[in-house]
Amino acid sequence: MAKRSFLSDPASDGVTVNGGSNGNVSGSRTLIERAYAQLRDDIVEGRLTPGDKLRVEHLKDRYAVSAGTLREAITRLVSDALVLAEGQRGFRVAPITIEDLEDLTRLRVHIEIDALRLSIRHGDAAWRARLQAVFDELSAVEQPIEPAHRRHWESLNNRFHETLVSGCNSAWTNKVLRQLAQHGERYRRYAISLPDTGRDVHAEHRQIFELAMSGQEARAALALEAHIRATPDLLRRRHREGLVTGF
Structure with a gap:
């Protein structure tokens, strides 16, 4: 099986600025x-x-x-x-490494699970309506996730996770999680391109969504933790097998 590597692709565009x-x-x-x-x-x-x-x-x-x-x-x-x-x-x-991925995963699990618990406790009808809407959008593009559509999926995936925790009403939590998600995207790009992973990301999202909507705080937290840890676990295994390179 071929190893994955980074590609170079220059990009630019112009901007016109008025005087004054x-x-x-x-x-x-x-x-x-x-x-x-x-x-x-x-x-x-x-x-x-x-x-x-x-x-x-x-x-x-x-x-x-x-x-x-x-x-x-x-x-x-x-x-x-x-x-x-x-x-x-x-x-x-900045380099990317398995150790870095595991570190940011531990921090994300700690912060996001706590935020989800608070969201489920305090989320109102408007929160549930927002969560339903973004889950429906996400569902339309991740059965399965096509590499060619990964950028659109990433945008919806980020919105889904942000909406999940938005009921906790913490601006700092949202800022920190947004930065962690941005770093995590560097690694998810590898994971999505791997064949035969055995993962059903949509099923993972559906389980989290349904448990959150039904107010099952503890079970939703466990499902979210398993979901967050799935990508680093997969990449760690494939990295040991020599099937991904670059970190």
């Missing part, structure tokens, strides 16, 4: 936001591979921005822990 001092400030922010979003996307998707050196003078043309704008975007990614600053040596894409 306020327009320049707003335009600069827009350019930084765009470069940040494109860089983050390229890192998550593996077009910029773990350990790659981010050479500003080379990448500024790829993203069609100035060197200063690109450095601002890269600095934001350092704050997100997707990029590492190397002192005077510049920047590199």
Whole structure:
């Protein structure tokens, strides 16, 4: 069986900024936001591979921005822990490792399960309606999950998990989980491409959904933990077998 590896794929697009001092400030922010979003996307998707050196003078043309704008975007990614600053040596894409995956999984389990329990206790009819709506959308694209549609599935998957815990009304919980989900996506990209995993992700989501909707807090928490741990468990096994590479 062939091993998986990262691919390189340059991407860029242009932005026109109107003149004027306020327009320049707003335009600069827009350019930084765009470069940040494109860089983050390229890192998550593996077009910029773990350990790659981010050479500003080379990448500024790829993203069609100035060197200063690109450095601002890269600095934001350092704050997100997707990029590492190397002192005077510049920047590199953060590595991905089994140890890192297990670490972020432990933290996600701890935070998300507690948030789910609180959501089930305090979630009202509006919360259940939102959860039903996003589950219906998710169900339409994950039976099964097609690699070609993974980006759309990721968006709906993130919305489903965010809605699950939204009843706990904690802005900080949502912010931390969003960052963990972004890092987790770097690993899920591998897992989804693996054949014959034996997983039925839709069945996992359905079980969590039904238990949450029926108020079965303890069972929903156990189902969510098993679901979160399934991806690292799978990748750990396949990594030992030499079927995935890159971390």
